[in-house]
Amino acid sequence: MSSKMLNIFLLLFIFGESYGVIYKLNETDYQRMPALFKFDNYEECLSKPEGIYCTTKFEIIKITPNPVYDMIVEFSKHTVKHYNHSKLFYGVCLSDNRNQTNISTWDLKQSVEARLNESFWSEHRLRTKITDISCSNEKEDYKLDIGDVIVGTACLILVLLNVVASFCDLYFGDENNKSPEWYHYFSIRCNWRRLMEPFDETNPRLRPLKCLNGLRSVLMCLVILIHTSVPVFVCNNNPRYLEQWFDNIYYHLLFNATFIMQIFIVISGFLLIYNQQISDESNEISWKILPKRTLERWLRLTPPYAVILALTATWFRHVGSGPFWPEVAGSEIRDCRRYWWQHLLYIHNYSNESDCTIQSWYIAADMQLFIFGLIIYLACRTPRSRKIVLPTFFFIGIAIVAAHTYLENLDGTVICTPDIIVPYIRVIRNQIRIDPTFLKVYRRSHTNIPCYILGMGAGYLFYYWQKINLNLDKIKKYKMLCWMLGPLPVVLGSGIMVMASYFYMDAPRSSVMLRTMYAATAKPVFGLLFTVLICAMIMKLENVFRTIFEWDCWSIVARLSYCAYNIHVTIIRYTASLSTVPFQQSIMAMVQYYIFILVVSLLLSIPLWLLVEEPMNRVWKLYLRSSSKTTQVQEKIKLK
Numbered sequence: 314m315s316s317k318m319l320n321i322f323l324l325l326f327i328f329g330e331s332y333g334v335i336y337k338l339n340e341t342d343y344q345r346m347p348a349l350f351k352f353d354n355y356e357e358c359l360s361k362p363e364g365i366y367c368t369t370k371f372e373i374i375k376i377t378p379n380p381v382y383d384m385i386v387e388f389s390k391h392t393v394k395h396y397n398h399s400k401l402f403y404g405v406c407l408s409d410n411r412n413q414t415n416i417s418t419w420d421l422k423q424s425v426e427a428r429l430n431e432s433f434w435s436e437h438r439l440r441t442k443i444t445d446i447s448c449s450n451e452k453e454d455y456k457l458d459i460g461d462v463i464v465g466t467a468c469l470i471l472v473l474l475n476v477v478a479s480f481c482d483l484y485f486g487d488e489n490n491k492s493p494e495w496y497h498y499f500s501i502r503c504n505w506r507r508l509m510e511p512f513d514e515t516n517p518r519l520r521p522l523k524c525l526n527g528l529r530s531v532l533m534c535l536v537i538l539i540h541t542s543v544p545v546f547v548c549n550n551n552p553r554y555l556e557q558w559f560d561n562i563y564y565h566l567l568f569n570a571t572f573i574m575q576i577f578i579v580i581s582g583f584l585l586i587y588n589q590q591i592s593d594e595s596n597e598i599s600w601k602i603l604p605k606r607t608l609e610r611w612l613r614l615t616p617p618y619a620v621i622l623a624l625t626a627t628w629f630r631h632v633g634s635g636p637f638w639p640e641v642a643g644s645e646i647r648d649c650r651r652y653w654w655q656h657l658l659y660i661h662n663y664s665n666e667s668d669c670t671i672q673s674w675y676i677a678a679d680m681q682l683f684i685f686g687l688i689i690y691l692a693c694r695t696p697r698s699r700k701i702v703l704p705t706f707f708f709i710g711i712a713i714v715a716a717h718t719y720l721e722n723l724d725g726t727v728i729c730t731p732d733i734i735v736p737y738i739r740v741i742r743n744q745i746r747i748d749p750t751f752l753k754v755y756r757r758s759h760t761n762i763p764c765y766i767l768g769m770g771a772g773y774l775f776y777y778w779q780k781i782n783l784n785l786d787k788i789k790k791y792k793m794l795c796w797m798l799g800p801l802p803v804v805l806g807s808g809i810m811v812m813a814s815y816f817y818m819d820a821p822r823s824s825v826m827l828r829t830m831y832a833a834t835a836k837p838v839f840g841l842l843f844t845v846l847i848c849a850m851i852m853k854l855e856n857v858f859r860t861i862f863e864w865d866c867w868s869i870v871a872r873l874s875y876c877a878y879n880i881h882v883t884i885i886r887y888t889a890s891l892s893t894v895p896f897q898q899s900i901m902a903m904v905q906y907y908i909f910i911l912v913v914s915l916l917l918s919i920p921l922w923l924l925v926e927e928p929m930n931r932v933w934k935l936y937l938r939s940s941s942k943t944t945q946v947q948e949k950i951k952l953k
């Protein structure tokens with residue numbers, strides 16, 4: 314009796330409801346399903362005079378009893394590992410249309426559906442229903458509109474300004490002249506020097522933070538790595554191979570790499586508090602700095618981001634072609650045109666529908682957390698109040714995540730299923746469900762509070778330790794412990810990421826209690842581990858990673874990292890659209906693609922940094938400095 318109860322309890326606790334699901338299919342059965350992706354030859358199609366190429370997403374329908382269809386439905390129910398095999402993505406060439414030369418009156422959808430109906434009926438005894446179609450014969454061309462003209466002119470003016478300023482600098486520039494003229498701000502030569510400048514090691518307050526540059530750069534490269542795998546999931550020629558990746562525990566480090574963003578959040582909280590305390594040594598803390606610092610940050614973050622956004626919304630339309638273009642870029646362009654104002658106000662992470670520059674959720678969340686952190690900083694000026702407020706908010710943050718997960722029945726972490734990765738790059742409205750966990754927990758700012766608080770706490774502590782000149786010689790005696798401080802958090806952090814592979818098991822979805830527990834604890838613990846690592850590095854306790862991260866070249870990569878973060882998804886989308894055949898999913902091909910994307914992202918972020926980020930930054934600083942004295946002091950401290 315009691316063991317039966319225990320069994321029932323265990324079942325209820327560990328697994329939710331169970332239903333008829335097929336977890337595994339052997340090769341023969343797998344091949345009985347219609348191919349997920351199938352593309353007629355694109356170039357050949359368009360080379361015919363009347364050839365029209367349509368890419369279409371459609372569903373299969375059964376009208377007679379059909380065992381293959383039932384198998385597909387049951388196989389697709391295991392959503393965490395399998396594609397939905399009843400939703401297919403094909404490229405169809407229409408060329409035998411002798412009496413249909415007028416494209417504007419021709420019902421392409423009807424023709425394509427008839428073709429598919431016919432072939433699916435003869436092969437699988439199935440019918441089809443098209444949900445989305447886009448056709449092209451290479452002849453259509455987008456007209457320039459007013460937005461293109463405005464953005465084009467603005468970019469041209471910006472480039473001209475830089476060019477003129479660079480020439481002025483070359484001819485009139487005087488190395489010895491200390492007071493900078495206007496053209497110094499825009500001169501490419503000056504800004505190039507600033508890009509190549511080594512890290513300022515003379516400032517004892519900033520010197521320990523050098524390793525953060527390396528950490529940030531490495532994390533940036535990892536983020537780009539994760540995003541380059543997206544196009545392969547959109548369309549490839551062997552989906553079975555990708556579905557099998559989910560059985561490999563090591564690949565779960567890749568699928569759960571969403572945790573990496575928590576480290577960025579910790580660093581961001583840390584820098585806010587540490588820098589703010591240093592700058593407030595010389596002036597009074599007052600609420601006036603809240604709007605001022607917010608404005609400063611907005612002005613600092615916005616120019617490069619706005620350039621990418623504007624170009625995506627306007628000129629990006631004209632560069633694209635190919636069968637995957639509508640799939641990988643169409644919705645982004647449409648959403649950027651519609652929602653750009655939300656992006657410029659950094660509130661788009663609270664809007665559910667936009668597919669525009671999807672990676673920028675972090676910039677928005679960071680901006681909101683910055684304001685939140687600054688309010689806490691201003692409200693709690695005594696150590697005692699901080700000791701109460703910070704832990705309180707830490708636990709409130711955890712409770713918020715738990716409540717979201719429990720009440721809305723979400724996943725323990727963002728589950729990167731084949732069908733979720735695809736909408737990550739494209740959302741067809743009302744058709745594909747975007748992962749609610751991604752929308753409601755991952756990218757909102759109030760659900761990322763715990764790690765930000767951890768970072769803030771570390772900022773207070775480090776400032777305090779520096780002030781009292783904390784002596785760590787006692788700890789340094791334990792060599793083994795110090796050595797472990799580096800690898801241990803990384804290994805444990807990876808362990809937490811791999812633990813999420815539990816949610817991908819060949820079993821019914823785990824119970825909501827378990828998911829809630831994981832959601833509430835995993836990120837804070839992960840954040841805590843990396844806070845320890847960061848503290849150990851800046852206190853010079855840890856020497857394994859610190860020596861790597863303090864490499865001089867990282868400071869250049871770190872400067873470019875914001876631009877690279879903004880630009881890399883656009884590059885991925887563009888290169889993905891250049892392909893006319895399904896993507897190759899071998900490891901070798903993906904490594905090549907990754908290195909290519911990484912190099913191109915970094916190279917393209919150099920002009921963006923030189924022409925936009927740095928000049929604008931310096932101009933705003935100059936303007937804000939002349940408008941107040943406090944920043945002047947701040948500048949001096951930074952220069953010291």
Ligand SMILES: *[C@@H]1O[C@H](CO)[C@@H](O)[C@H](O)[C@H]1NC(C)=O
Pocket residue numbers: 339340341342
């Ligand atoms: C695959 O599984 C089916 C039943 O699910 C079985 O009839 C068939 O023989 C299997 N094929 C191979 C090659 O094992």
Ligand SMILES: *[C@@H]1O[C@H](CO)[C@@H](O)[C@H](O)[C@H]1NC(C)=O
Pocket residue numbers: 372389390391392397398399400
């Ligand atoms: C798969 O797609 C079909 C068609 O859109 C849908 O009806 C079905 O619910 C999906 N299956 C799962 C498990 O989401």
Ligand SMILES: *[C@@H]1O[C@H](CO)[C@@H](O)[C@H](O)[C@H]1NC(C)=O
Pocket residue numbers: 412413
């Ligand atoms: C094209 O014309 C032929 C005869 O002129 C006709 O039989 C056929 O149905 C037409 N095709 C379509 C798609 O209308």
Ligand SMILES: *[C@@H]1O[C@H](CO)[C@@H](O)[C@H](O)[C@H]1NC(C)=O
Pocket residue numbers: 415416417418
């Ligand atoms: C195609 O159809 C449009 C609209 O129905 C019409 O204006 C145009 O003249 C037609 N073109 C040809 C070549 O028939």
Ligand SMILES: *[C@@H]1O[C@H](CO)[C@@H](O)[C@H](O)[C@H]1NC(C)=O
Pocket residue numbers: 374376423424426427430440441442
């Ligand atoms: C294809 O088959 C479906 C289901 O029988 C039907 O509803 C649809 O009208 C067919 N499409 C065409 C173009 O014949």
Ligand SMILES: CC(=O)N[C@H]1CO[C@H](CO)[C@@H](O)[C@@H]1O
Pocket residue numbers: 663664665666
């Ligand atoms: C949470 C939230 O604010 N959701 C809104 C996001 O924006 C869309 C429209 O842009 C609204 O429909 C949602 O309610």
